[in-house]
Amino acid sequence: MLNLLRELGNALPIPFIVYDRKGEIVYVNRAFRELSEEISAEEIVGKSILDFVHPEDGKRAKDAMKRRLAGERVEPYSVRVKDKYGRYRIYQVVGGVGQFMGEKFGIITLSDVTKFEEQKVxxxxxxxxxxxxxxxxxxxxxxxxxxxxxxxxxCENYNILQKLEMSIERAVKIIKNLRDFEEAVVEGKLEKIDVRDVVEDVAKNFDIPVVVECDCEVVADRGLRTIFENLFQNAIQHGGTDRIEVRMKRVGDFCEIRVVDYGRGIPEEIKDKIFDEGFAYGKAASTGQGLYLVKKLVERYGGEIWVENNQPNGSVFVLRLRSWSL
Amino acid sequence: MVVEDDAAVLETVQLMLGDRYDIIPATNGEEAVRKYKMFKPEVVLMDVMMPVMDGVEATKEIKKIDPQAKIIGLTAYARKKGKELLEAGALEVIEKPFTRKQLIEVIEKYLK
Incomplete structure (x- = not known):
């Protein structure tokens, strides 16, 4: 059985490592041995994974391994691993936990993302x-x-200057959206975020009452702030609502957040287009980037977003984000 | 003193404030440090990204010369670079684009 598993592991083209409670390597497959320094399967057993990663990444890798074995959720992360030519390459690490003959062990796979990371920079x-x-x-x-x-x-041309002002404001908004998007994509690390704290903080920047019911801790980052800013702004600017409610509840492994407004609502014919890039509608149309950015952020958090009608009037944006504590 | 490498921004800030204050212009951090020693301006408006010496370094240098220096950051990177400027000793940071009213309010606050 063990030999079969070893053969299967060696046949797999993705490098992977199995480690024990002490963080010592129990097994690596051929793909890992090929990417790393020249070392035999026998020599590698008992070594620490930290022997292969860049010294600056050691602590992060060690913490992740420990947390994974303790049953905590560990988001994919990047480490630098020295290749057989002595150069560091960047790998994305995804892992899991298993049990064999009463012993708990961790398993991690490595995907080479060096080129992607360089392009990103x-x-x-x-x-x-x-x-x-x-x-x-x-x-x-x-x-x-x-x-x-x-x-x-x-003067008679004042309205032209006002239009010019609106165009400049629109350009500034596009640039700021780009900044938010860049921060959300580049920063990468997802963490535990208290939704209530974010909503209450964002609400301070709006002149209408925002009522928050319940709370939730979700897997996100500070881009969550951008999500609520855009949803609130939309509800006011497009819907003309005079109040917003944010309701939260746990649904399985997810937190369902309902952003409810009492405005004009969203016409049926555009409901399936509002999250499209560049989609703008009506007199109050803006850059068409806001809800697209919202959707991209929600997807990055591993969640979903959709819109429903509110009764008697208005819209409900429903976000399903992964709860932090599963 | 207004420290800004973009000629158009420097010109407009001078236009915005020139009728109320005497302005010393500087086009990079190094020039700002040199002129600070010479003129001891009451308030410094400091851009972040500049050639030769950036705004964060210039703020640190000016604070070494005069720990009481009143420096206000002007930045397109309010979140990250703004934080660095504040850590370097800036009193607050204004995000670009700014208005005349915003600039005057913040200057008046620190002139008092």
Missing amino acids: MLLILTRALRHDVLNALTAAESYLEFSKELCGD
């Missing part, structure tokens, strides 16, 4: 440079506009 540098330059240009444009409005006073 390049993209980040480019978008940051672009954002910086565009925001500087908009800062200057907004200032000149302010002067023009002062000079114009009640």
Whole structure:
């Protein structure tokens, strides 16, 4: 049986490692031996996984292994592993726990994400440079506009200046959405977030009452703030609601969050399009990025979002996010 | 003093504030440190991303010369870079784009 498992492990093209309670390696498959330093299957047994990872990543890897064996949820994380040429490559680590002959052991698989990570860094540098330059240009444009409005006073072209102002505001909003998106994607690490705390904090920036019922701890990051900012903004700007309620309850392994407004509601014919990139509707149409960003963030958290009608009027945005403590 | 490497932003800030305050312009962190020693301005408006020496380094250097220096950050990166500026000693950070009213309010707050 053990030989069969070893053969199967060696046939698998994905590198994986099995380790015991002490963090010592019990088994690695051929794919791992091929990616790492020259070392035989016998030599590798009993070594620590930390012998193979970059010293700066050791603590993170050790903590993750320990937590996994203790039964805690461990999100995928990245470590640098030295290849046979002595260069560090970046791997995404995903793991699980098993039991064999009364002994608990951990198993981790490694996927090479070096190229992806390098591209991500390049993209980040480019978008940051672009954002910086565009925001500087908009800062200057907004200032000149302010002067023009002062000079114009009640002149007949004032409405043109107002339209210009709206265009600048829209451009600023696009750039800020891009920033939120970049932060959400790049930062990567998901953590325990208290939804009530986030909702109450976001609500301070809006002039209408926001009532929060119950609470939940979910797997997310600070992008959750962006989600509520966008949902509240939409309910006010598009729906014209005068109040919002946020209700939460546990549904299995998920926390269901219902963002309820009492505005005009969303027309049936656009309901399946509102989360599409660039979709804008009606007189109050904005950048078309807000709900798209919301959906992308929710997906990144491993959750779902959809919209329902509220009774007698308004909309209910339903978010299902993974509960932190399963 | 207004420290900003983008010529258009520097010009507009001078236009916004020039009728109320005497402004010393600087186009990078190093120039800002040098001019701070010479002129001891009452308030410094400091951009973050600049060539030669960035706003975070310049803030640290100015705070070494004068721990009481009143520095206000101007940034397109309010969350991350803003935090670094505050840690370096800035009193607060204003996010770009800003308005004349915002600038005057914050300057007046620290001139008192």
